[in-house]
Amino acid sequence: MTITYNMLEVQVDLSRIVDNYRFIRSKAAKLMPVIKADAYGHGLLPVARALVTAGADAFCVGSVTEAVTLRREGTLDSGVRVVSLLGPVDQEDYVEAVANDVTLLVGRLEQLERLQTAAAGAGRMARLALKFDTGMSRLGFSETDVPRIIQILAASPNLRLELVTSHLATADEDSSVDYVQTQAKRFCAITGRLSAAGLRFKANLANSAGILGFPELHFDLQRPGIALYGSNPFLGTSREELGRPLKQAMSVTTRILDVHDLPRGGTISYGRTYTASRDMRVAIMAAGYADGYSRGLSNGGQVCLKGSRASILGRVCMQLTAVDITGREDVRPGDTVHLLGGHGEGHISAEELAGWWGTISYEVFCILGLNRRVYLEG
Numbered sequence: 001m002t003i004t005y006n007m008l009e010v011q012v013d014l015s016r017i018v019d020n021y022r023f024i025r026s027k028a029a030k031l032m033p034v035i036k037a038d039a040y041g042h043g044l045l046p047v048a049r050a051l052v053t054a055g056a057d058a059f060c061v062g063s064v065t066e067a068v069t070l071r072r073e074g075t076l077d078s079g080v081r082v083v084s085l086l087g088p089v090d091q092e093d094y095v096e097a098v099a100n101d102v103t104l105l106v107g108r109l110e111q112l113e114r115l116q117t118a119a120a121g122a123g124r125m126a127r128l129a130l131k132f133d134t135g136m137s138r139l140g141f142s143e144t145d146v147p148r149i150i151q152i153l154a155a156s157p158n159l160r161l162e163l164v165t166s167h168l169a170t171a172d173e174d175s176s177v178d179y180v181q182t183q184a185k186r187f188c189a190i191t192g193r194l195s196a197a198g199l200r201f202k203a204n205l206a207n208s209a210g211i212l213g214f215p216e217l218h219f220d221l222q223r224p225g226i227a228l229y230g231s232n233p234f235l236g237t238s239r240e241e242l243g244r245p246l247k248q249a250m251s252v253t254t255r256i257l258d259v260h261d262l263p264r265g266g267t268i269s270y271g272r273t274y275t276a277s278r279d280m281r282v283a284i285m286a287a288g289y290a291d292g293y294s295r296g297l298s299n300g301g302q303v304c305l306k307g308s309r310a311s312i313l314g315r316v317c318m319q320l321t322a323v324d325i326t327g328r329e330d331v332r333p334g335d336t337v338h339l340l341g342g343h344g345e346g347h348i349s350a351e352e353l354a355g356w357w358g359t360i361s362y363e364v365f366c367i368l369g370l371n372r373r374v375y376l377e378g
């Protein structure tokens with residue numbers, strides 16, 4: 001899904017993603033970069049290619065379709081591991097995953113049996129990752145499934161176990177360190193029982209916050225996502241320092257369509273939610289909720305205009321938003337304005353935009369990243 005025919009432009013600086021990758025790798029050596037959801041809106045294939053050049057030899061994506069696309073079009077070496085975190089749904093997912101050497105996260109017994117059948121039918125080995133629920137209560141086996149899993153694997157000659165996985169719910173929160181330890185303990189109990197049964201695999205638990213904040217939970221492999229894109233998972237917490245070197249790779253621009261006066265007492269945009277308390281000047285920019293620029297930013301968000309901030313006035317519309325340029329003679333129709341990023345003091349971080357928007361940096365990247373992208377290199 002992409003948004004087309006609009007004026008927003010997403011600029012992705014791949015060299016920053018590579019720098020972030022190198023920084024994370026200096027903390028934990030065996031990374032499987034998470035490039036699901038089109039690399040958090042930064043672009044699946046360009047990000048994968050940049051990271052392969054930087055030495056990455058494994059990736060986690062979302063759907064099987066995304067994994068197959070990466071395998072086929074990413075021109076990846078056959079030694080590069082491609083993991084589908086969402087796992088198989090339809091019969092075609094099993095067949096395509098086996099045919100394209102995709103490692104499938106599996107969290108239900110029935111999926112193990114279907115995968116064995118699909119692999120045997122193709123005369124190939126299927127690459128398997130076992131996903132355990134240790135506290136997210138979303139997807140995955142529970143520890144009580146372990147004996148049955150061991151039995152099924154013993155009877156499934158076409159399944160090659162590669163990974164054992166679980167996911168942390170609270171690694172980025174100061175107040176929930178206990179819960180991280182609870183999940184880690186459950187994970188260790190599970191991996192211990194699987195090892196004791198003679199199974200060999202690479203254990204992995206840590207996301208970005210787990211990598212930077214919990215070196216003791218690195219196990220064999222780690223799965224960094226948000227930190228690659230330059231958002232500090234610990235911003236605003238006592239551990240903020242740990243993510244300080246990360247650099248935001250995405251910026252988003254649009255254009256000013258018009259500038260005009262708004263006399264004292266005048267109102268602006270739908271619902272008349274803003275009234276000018278003095279004579280003002282406004283710029284109307286080509287951005288709105290159809291571009292993924294949330295209506296939640298109405299009367300609350302800011303943009304970066306020629307290096308300094310301008311505040312949103314009134315409601316964000318479908319394709320238009322007004323900002324305050326009172327006292328600024330330098331703004332003209334056609335000028336470029338940054339919705340994210342920008343130069344000088346006015347630079348807008350994803351966390352700051354997320355705060356006005358009422359969300360997190362992850363959603364800002366994923367949603368704004370649906371717009372037309374260009375890549376800066378070096």
Ligand SMILES: *Cc1c(COP(=O)(O)O)cnc(C)c1O
Nearest residue numbers: 034167207208209223224225226
């Ligand atoms: C998205 C995801 C990650 C990456 O998490 P970040 O917080 O972005 O580092 C890791 N593992 C799984 C299973 C995920 O779904």
